Amino acid sequence: MSQSQQSHRKDEHVSLAEKYFHGEQPNDFDQVRIRHDALPETTVDQVDLSTTVGQWHWDSPLYIEAMTGGSKQTGELNARLGKIAAACGLPIATGSQSVAIKDPTVASTFTNIRQSNPNGLVFGNLGAAHSLAAAHTAIQMIDANALELHLNVVQEIVMPEGDRDFKWLANISKLVAELDCPVIVKEVGFGISRPPMQQLYAAGVRYLDLGGHGGTNFVDIENRRRPLRDMDYLHDFGLSTVESLLSVQGHPSDLTIFAAGGVRNPLDVIKALMLGADAVGIAGVVLHALLHHTDDEVIAMLHAWQNQLKLLLALIGVTNIADITKVADKLIFSSELVNYKQSLKQ
Template sequence: MTTRSKRKDEHVKLALAQHEKNNDFDLMRFYHHSFPEINYRDIDLSTHYLGQTFNYPFYINAMTGGSEKTKELNRKFALIAKRYGLMMVLGSQHAALDDKTLEESYRVVRDVNPEGFILGNINPNASVTEAKRAVEMIHANALSIHINPAQELTMDEGDRDFSHWLHRIESINKELDVPVIVKEVGFGMSRYTINQLQKIGIKHIDVSGKGGTNFVTIENTRSEGKRFSYLENWGLSTVESLIEAKPFMNKVEIMASGGIRNPLDVIKALALGAQAVGLSSVFLKMVHDKKEEEMYAEVDQFIDELKRIMLLLGKTNPRELTDTDIIWEGRLKER
């Protein structure tokens, strides 16, 4: 097993070991209406983003690939994406860019779901040539570029030079024929970061805030030194990031992920202006050691619960959700 493959398997194992915890979505409640005046059967969860219409306002977010174990996980994710018409984002493809023998752990997604809307995934160290290879590898419909300085700096083998990242992202965005999404990996985005991306022409952003899988904790556990526990609360939450993103929502398509634990969190993120919501750990738990019928039953239940919450809110479509439906607790507010 290569060093990258070993790391991929460690990331999955440690992500599964992390326990669900409270986060800033718990500071939000919705007004209750005793007369919703709509019928469950009239609820339509379809939404539009990346120039496509999807059946549901959530998608399978970047997780894995690069080893035999993660190949099987990707196969299961692809089965769900195909059955429900969900967008799927692959995990980082750099393992396969460095070692062609690992390409099948990513290509399996396209083999299972040949007509699906699938995103490739690279980091901003990639050249334009590598970005094109990542797209070609899986015939990607779009490309995600993940930015993760907090993870890199706490990873023993991580990057230490980020001076070229914005320039690389700008070049890739200009040269590719598919849409480019820039996403964090659980540390959120400030208004300043979103403005930087908007200025270089990025039209699609996943703010991916803290509150869910914590990669500082993961890298700290992997490290022999285990010295960065004091950074485990680093970053902005997904709720804070969506508030920061609000001034840009008429210029940039904003997606949300990070700390999405259940259908109610999905609805809350949509009410804060997200066009769509990415789920990682939720899907990881749905497929890990599960048979296909068990996976599908859990997705069916997730969708049913989304519709029930929409019914409680008296809304027939996610586009009708706004922040005027929210009651705030605590001190979260716009700057």
């Protein structure tokens, strides 16, 4: 694929992600409720959002998930995202840098995320099949604090020009062992169940982003790009973020869990944290806001999320992130999720 074709694909992804974005579309977070206790015995002023996420100390458990890069338009979006992340004190992941590995002339569409966010926590991003040399290039390109390796089998299957070789585990193990920075293995919207979690942990992975179904849907996006648009039957394929969180409960204590996919509001963040996530990523809502509002308005939205997280922590009876799983017994699951939880024990 030529550089111009790759850049056009990146622009297509942004356009189609927005086309299929529905901010309040139902997903499995709606199948989880929180029992209200009328006497939480808390004070909002005492709530502390800071938290330990793996080797890092974050001001809040939120991060901006990977989105874009690789074309002039997406490079401009990345520059804005870097500025917004810096203003809100949020870690941020860039979109896949694969295009810049193939064509270094588009590297600036990724480096600007660091230029506008010189002191922040920035994660690079490559597909799991990339070589050690490519991983080093991606990290150096943006002075990354960690590297995301994305698992995107479903996307590749539907993508007209997608890869067809998915033997990735040995390469992931090599990259984890030989890179100096943390490696975050992430799904791109189809979730991770317990067996691959165990395989990845055995391979040395200590940071896992579940990337569940419920948000940006790459089946919809890539199927739209197919001449016959004939693989829409995979629209609901995969595990939701909630199902993925349930699947990996009881994971090793030194495995850090990131949860992203279908997070629409601060209440979804709270539910993900109660289900065991160490940090929660947002992408679709940020991209939508970015395309329709000024940077200052997006910053104000994210600050509002952070302020509302404090209110919601007080509402459920805790004053810090470390204690949030202690009130997980307040979660009420739909009958569908109860059945799913039961199936995990069989």
